[in-house]
Amino acid sequence: MGVFQDHSGRSAGRWALRARGLAFAVVIVTVAVIVSSYARGSFSDRFALTVDASTLGEGLAPGAEVKFRGYAVGTVRAVQTVGYGHQRIDLDIDRRQAGALTEGVTARFTSSNVFGSSAIELVAADGGAPLRENAVLSIGEGATNATVAGVFRRAARLTQVLDSDAVHRLIDLMLDNAASLTPVLRSFFETARMLAEGQQAPLGHYLGIGADMTGAFADLTPSAGHAVLGVLEQSAYFGDAVNQARTNKATDGVDQTVLLGISDLLTKHDPELAAVLSSVLDLAVPISVSLGTVTPAYNRIPNLLRAVDGALPVVDGKVQLQLELIVRTMPYLADSLDGGAR
Numbered sequence: 001m002g003v004f005q006d007h008s009g010r011s012a013g014r015w016a017l018r019a020r021g022l023a024f025a026v027v028i029v030t031v032a033v034i035v036s037s038y039a040r041g042s043f044s045d046r047f048a049l050t051v052d053a054s055t056l057g058e059g060l061a062p063g064a065e066v067k068f069r070g071y072a073v074g075t076v077r078a079v080q081t082v083g084y085g086h087q088r089i090d091l092d093i094d095r096r097q098a099g100a101l102t103e104g105v106t107a108r109f110t111s112s113n114v115f116g117s118s119a120i121e122l123v124a125a126d127g128g129a130p131l132r133e134n135a136v137l138s139i140g141e142g143a144t145n146a147t148v149a150g151v152f153r154r155a156a157r158l159t160q161v162l163d164s165d166a167v168h169r170l171i172d173l174m175l176d177n178a179a180s181l182t183p184v185l186r187s188f189f190e191t192a193r194m195l196a197e198g199q200q201a202p203l204g205h206y207l208g209i210g211a212d213m214t215g216a217f218a219d220l221t222p223s224a225g226h227a228v229l230g231v232l233e234q235s236a237y238f239g240d241a242v243n244q245a246r247t248n249k250a251t252d253g254v255d256q257t258v259l260l261g262i263s264d265l266l267t268k269h270d271p272e273l274a275a276v277l278s279s280v281l282d283l284a285v286p287i288s289v290s291l292g293t294v295t296p297a298y299n300r301i302p303n304l305l306r307a308v309d310g311a312l313p314v315v316d317g318k319v320q321l322q323l324e325l326i327v328r329t330m331p332y333l334a335d336s337l338d339g340g341a342r
Helices: 014-039 148-162 165-176 178-197 203-239 241-251 254-268 270-292 294-311 331-336
Strands: 046-053 065-068 071-081 087-094 106-111 118-123 136-139
Touching: 046 071, 046 106, 065 087, 071 118, 106 136, 165 178, 203 241, 270 294
Parallel strands: 046 136, 065 118
Antiparallel strands: 046 087, 065 071, 071 087, 106 118
């Protein structure tokens, strides 16, 4: 292959061509760096936050989404493990979205989609001053985290429980006693069907009644709690061995003196005591029954007086007895009355 030679000496030399190629490569690399930085959001105005997590975010990595009210408002810039079970997470929030954050905002781990990709969710709080940049949010050990990975992990623990020997024995026991359990289950579902058919009000109505009763339970709970605490405080006296010995000494012989004395009294004087108790009961029972009828009878007195007053009205200055006859199947009786049938 022939090589071009410029005998005029006006073309670029070898070193000039190398310099041009190097400058072109520098331009290409610079443009690529600028474009990639722009794609990563390096030139956007970001609001920096830090999350101090006392628990590990399962699957959380740099680049993960930061969500606020369901919308992606930023990304995770860096995740750093600090000690055992402790993380420090740097966040970049869009400055326009950060204007809605207040000092009461909290953070938690969540999933950005159904495939289990972990993310950070900012939970808003009512009121408060605007959140300062570079503020530190905390995720405690007992924080409620809603990640798909966590759900799968808990489901795996549940399947381990369901696959245990105890559950297998329970299933085998139910299979062995199926004939005995069938009538019980049939009765249970029949009762549930009857309750559903005879339901007079929706379930929400009864739940509302139960909600109204919570106030009474709230008033009763402190009194019951104080009573229980009082009993516990009194029982603490017997926790000391010296107090136990003193109590045992004080009560020693009470059963011999009281219970055996009463049993001897009943044994020796059984006929006489039976006659006395029988006489007392013969008088006490009728008297108590009679006393029990005093109150209803007293309550009926006003109604009785009104009925008597209505049956004996005063007509033309004279008291007359008012009678009302209901005659339907005896017309001859009505005809025999003064004035004929009415």
